[in-house]
Amino acid sequence: MPEAIEIQLKKGVLALCVLALLERGDSYAYEIASHMAEAVDMGEGTVYPLMRRMQSDGLVETYMVESASGPSRKYYRLTDAGRASLASQKTEWDAFVRAVNGILEREAPPQAETGETA
């Protein structure tokens, strides 16, 4: 079931991706959502439950920025705990990808691209 694998994979790395995005710079929900929707085909609405969860877990914190046009905007930034979580999740992810690639490359002959992608 490629579909199930895809969902499980994306679900697992969603928080990691958001942490990585925020490491590059503070951001607001709409921006995060558009990035994520574009990159991993995630529903934009899902970012809000995720941000609330990460906030209550202490991985991110919010602050308001006055805007020249319109109301002030809520920005998210990484906390120290968030940075630590990102570092450890990244290590795990790298090791996982390397392990999976190792297996795939050994098993599949050179003509890997057969058009049947998951």
Added chain:
Amino acid sequence: MTRVEFMGRLRRGLAGLPPAAQEEILADYDTHFADGAAEGRSEAEVAAALGDPGRLARELRLEAGLKRWEEARNPSSAAGAVMALVGLGAIDILILLPLLTGVVSAIAGLYVAVIAVFISGGGILVAGPFFDPPGGPLFPVLLGLGLMGASVTGAALLTIITIWLVNGLVWFGRLHYRLIKPAIQPEPDYSERGLS
């Protein structure tokens, strides 16, 4: 779906959350529509990209329920967290119900037993010395104190086990609830018609 429709559904779905949290969530999604409009996207487009408001509300309520359980470990927050997980389909109620009924009644039975031991210990402690016991008047006093102490320990252990069980359930549910599934592939029973 229009912005007003989406926000209405979301608001209805969030009923039961603390008003401050509701307002914050609604403001988040409202800003999302405003940002989308600023980028030239239509309301229907933004609503479709956001996903099903009913399902989003369930996810948000689940997060709130789990947070409450993490902050205050009491029976009502435990029930809230478990019900939120069940509501999201993260825990299959049909599989869980027989199991849960057994476990819950076993725990309730043990609590009753512990309370009974505590009361009888108290009874022996108070009444025992007046019945001329074989080991002297001090024996029932010590026995009663011992029983009461043991029952308090038992109750504490039971509480720890109960907390541990709910935590396990929450962990299991969190692992299984399909966070982004509806975003990738709308669920047929919840999805709205008219967006294609």
